[in-house]
Amino acid sequence: xxxxxxxxxxxxxxxxxxxxxxxxxxxxxxxxxxxxxxxxxxxxxxxxxxxxxxxxxxxxxxxxxxxxxxxxxxxxxxxxxxxxxxxxxxxxxxxxxxxxxxxxxxxxxxxxxxxxxxxxxxxxxxxxxxxxxxxxxxxxxxxxxxxxxxxxxxxxxxxxxxxxxxxxxxxxxxxxxxxxxxxxxxxxxxxxxxxxxxxxxxxxxxxxxxxxxxxxxxxxxxxxxxxxxxxxxxxxxxxxxxxxxx
Amino acid sequence: xxxxxxxxxxxxxxxxxxxxxxxxxxxxxxxxxxxxxxxxxxxxxxxxxxxxxxxxxxxxxxxxxxxxxxxxxxxxxxxxxxxxxxxxxxxxxxxxxxxxxxxxxxxxxxxxxxxxxxxxxxxxxxxxxxxxxxxxxxxxxxxxxxxxxxxxxxxxxxxxxxxxxxxxxxxxxxxxxxxxxxxxxxxxxxxxxxxxxxxxx
Amino acid sequence: xxxxxxxxxxxxxxxxxxxxxxxxxxxxxxxxxxxxxxxxxxxxxxxxxxxxxxxxxxxxxxxxxxxxxxxxxxxxxxxxxxxxxxxxxx
Numbered sequence: 001x002x003x004x005x006x007x008x009x010x011x012x013x014x015x016x017x018x019x020x021x022x023x024x025x026x027x028x029x030x031x032x033x034x035x036x037x038x039x040x041x042x043x044x045x046x047x048x049x050x051x052x053x054x055x056x057x058x059x060x061x062x063x064x065x066x067x068x069x070x071x072x073x074x075x076x077x078x079x080x081x082x083x084x085x086x087x088x089x090x091x092x093x094x095x096x097x098x099x100x101x102x103x104x105x106x107x108x109x110x111x112x113x114x115x116x117x118x119x120x121x122x123x124x125x126x127x128x129x130x131x132x133x134x135x136x137x138x139x140x141x142x143x144x145x146x147x148x149x150x151x152x153x154x155x156x157x158x159x160x161x162x163x164x165x166x167x168x169x170x171x172x173x174x175x176x177x178x179x180x181x182x183x184x185x186x187x188x189x190x191x192x193x194x195x196x197x198x199x200x201x202x203x204x205x206x207x208x209x210x211x212x213x214x215x216x217x218x219x220x221x222x223x224x225x226x227x228x229x230x231x232x233x234x235x236x237x238x239x240x241x242x243x244x245x246x
Numbered sequence: 247x248x249x250x251x252x253x254x255x256x257x258x259x260x261x262x263x264x265x266x267x268x269x270x271x272x273x274x275x276x277x278x279x280x281x282x283x284x285x286x287x288x289x290x291x292x293x294x295x296x297x298x299x300x301x302x303x304x305x306x307x308x309x310x311x312x313x314x315x316x317x318x319x320x321x322x323x324x325x326x327x328x329x330x331x332x333x334x335x336x337x338x339x340x341x342x343x344x345x346x347x348x349x350x351x352x353x354x355x356x357x358x359x360x361x362x363x364x365x366x367x368x369x370x371x372x373x374x375x376x377x378x379x380x381x382x383x384x385x386x387x388x389x390x391x392x393x394x395x396x397x398x399x400x401x402x403x404x405x406x407x408x409x410x411x412x413x414x415x416x417x418x419x420x421x422x423x424x425x426x427x428x429x430x431x432x433x434x435x436x437x438x439x440x441x442x443x444x445x446x447x
Numbered sequence: 448x449x450x451x452x453x454x455x456x457x458x459x460x461x462x463x464x465x466x467x468x469x470x471x472x473x474x475x476x477x478x479x480x481x482x483x484x485x486x487x488x489x490x491x492x493x494x495x496x497x498x499x500x501x502x503x504x505x506x507x508x509x510x511x512x513x514x515x516x517x518x519x520x521x522x523x524x525x526x527x528x529x530x531x532x533x534x535x536x537x
Contacts, residue, residue: 014466017249050462053251060248061256066460085276087257103250108461110471110487161489216454240456250512280496281453284508289463327498363510407498427498444517 016054017077018104019175020060020096026079027165031067031093031130036078037104043067046113046133046211046239047141049076049106053088064089064130066105066213066239070139079163081129114238116141118146118209120203125192125222127155127214134213135164139173153200153235154190155218158182191243193217194225206231209237216240266323267331268438274330277341279392282426286361286391286412293396295344295380299417302354305345309396312380313409315340322402324409325438337400338383342373345416349423355422358399358408359415365425367411367434368401377403380413388420407442455495457488457502461515464488466524471534477502480529481509488531 022034052062062192065078082093114122114137122141124134131154141150151172157179168186176188176196188196202208210231212222219238226236259273267273290309298304307315319338325331356373358366372378381400382389389395396410401408407427428434433442441447457473473489484506485518491511494501499515499522510527525531 015248024361046457048461052248053254054248055255057255059256061254064462088254089255091251097252100252102251103248105462108465108471109458109473109489110461111473111487112458133469150351201525218455238456239458277498280503283503283510328496331530362451364495427515429511430499430524431517431520432498432515443449447518 003246005079008195015103017107018051018101020100021023021075021099023096025122026160029093029161030081030163030237031077031096032077032079032094034069034075035091035104036101037076040075042071043076043107044070044109044113044115045070047107047136048133049078049108051078051106052103052105053091054103056084061088066136068132070136070143070217071142072140076107079129079132079135079208081163088189092153093115106112112211112213112237114140114209114211116144116146116148120146120150121206121208122148122150123208123210124150124152124202125155125197125201125210125212126152127192128157128161129163130212130214130218130225130239131163132213133239135167137211139167142170149202151200153192155214192225194228196209197225197230201226201229204212204232207232210235211237213239214241219242254419262333262388266333268325269441270443271325271331271438274332277302277332277393278281278326278328278330280326280328280362281392281411283362288361288396288412290396293414295345295397295414295416297349297416297418299357299400299419301352301418302352303348305349307345311403312340312372312382312397315344318379319383320400320402322400324406327405327407327432327436327443330417336358337379339379339381339397341376342378342380342416346374351418353418353420354417357414357417357419357425358410359417360410363410363413363426364410364412366408367423367425367428368404368408369422372404373401373416375400403437404434405438407432453494453496455493457491457493459493459495460488460502460514463485463500463516463521466521467514468533472531474493474534476532477511477517478529478532479504479506479509479511480527482507 007228018035018037020033024032048066050064054060067076068079069077080092082089126134155172155176159182181189212219219240277318293309296306321336323333379400382396382397399409399413431445450452450464458477475488478485502512515522
């Protein structure tokens with residue numbers, strides 16, 4: 001895969017077939033699907049893909065998912081969180097099986113991406129399933145052997161909702177639980193706020209690259225807090241996951 | 247040809263008896279909110295509805311004046327171009343016939359304008375003879391802002407994008423003027439029974 | 448769910464933009480024809496509920512671009528954008 005950003009931007013556009021190669025149940029409400037896409041030309045950490053499902057009666061639904069795998073993995077994977085009233089997410093989380101056929105469009109996105117050549121320190125803040133594109137970045141950092149410093153602040157409702165928990169061992173990660181903390185927990189147990197960021201994040205003097213992903217209100221609040229702490233808006237990138245669709 | 251995704255189907259309620267769903271529609275149990283922009287926040291003491299344009303004299307109603315007009319409680323089926331339908335929805339409002347009563351009009355079309363800038367268009371005859379209301383109540387309560395409150399247009403026989411939320415003006419015009427979605431390729435008329443979703447349908 | 452949860456940002460339309468422009472567009476800069484505000488597309492406010500997708504200026508909330516997908520075509524209206532600056536190097 002070319003490392004020149006210009007070359008990776010010119011990609012096949014339009015819908016292509018994708019087959020589920022592996023199903024990994026991450027939590028009671030989230031599943032990772034590893035996809036087989038013929039002639040997949042790679043992606044950058046943080047990009048996403050559009051996924052389309054077609055029912056037997058021709059009905060189609062499409063949703064956008066961040067790519068969870070790293071570029072070094074050579075395949076795209078998506079991690080889907082089930083929205084109870086959703087139409088697509090319950091299927092992908094609970095029903096999808098190896099061999100199932102979907103369509104994929106992408107990878108897309110040149111804004112919310114990080115390559116090791118961008119350097120660090122890397123400050124990642126995730127609200128719930130907003131951790132998915134950040135996991136791609138952390139995995140890319142590890143597989144590429146980057147020495148950039150990285151920290152992850154992960155806000156989850158409960159510890160059952162933490163995706164990729166087992167992978168985060170080698171990463172400087174801080175959890176905050178907003179609904180119920182585990183027994184004996186002495187860490188943060190509240191929504192992310194400016195004081196927490198002041199304690200956890202790299203200070204402005206170190207000029208970290210900040211990536212924030214999660215629900216819209218979460219992202220806007222955290223981004224504003226970073227600016228208020230003195231970080232430059234040019235160093236902050238955001239991606240909002242809506243509550244639309246599911 | 248897209249591959250079929252095994253086991254995937256649209257989420258829907260059981261279809262009703264009889265033939266109440268237009269082609270390509272499915273029944274929904276909730277009331278989806280679709281918006282092209284932020285929900286306007288209009289204080290009732292500043293709210294106003296007007297009928298303007300090719301008429302003998304423009305008319306204007308304040309909120310209180312609208313409330314004082316004869317009200318109706320239509321129960322109607324509504325159909326969104328995005329494929330969901332809701333049957334037997336209950337509304338409260340003023341018939342457009344009441345608003346136009348006694349007015350001389352010199353145009354056959356209407357441009358509907360909303361707070362926030364949204365517009366849509368339809369023939370005047372599709373708003374008269376009991377076919378349209380200015381609705382300010384839904385399901386027994388005041389219409390919520392996300393669904394178009396304080397008041398929206400209600401024209402249930404056409405796709406619901408014609409039922410402009412946050413309505414503020416009905417401008418009578420002589421030639422049809424495509425509105426917000428109509429200028430982006432949506433059908434100029436929008437009859438769900440002839441599945442007129444897009445221009446050219 | 449409050450009002451802001453109904454909006455996304457320009458990343459959400461990246462797939463559609465890629466079909467239109469064949470070059471990554473979320474890093475593109477857009478200038479509002481209404482108020483002159485400039486932003487990368489990736490941070491614009493997007494209303495992605497159908498019937499169509501509406502991309503709005505963070506400065507004045509005016510419409511920058513609109514998309515409608517249907518019947519195997521995409522309609523794109525960009526009259527609200529004074530210009531779109533696409534970066535060849537992404």
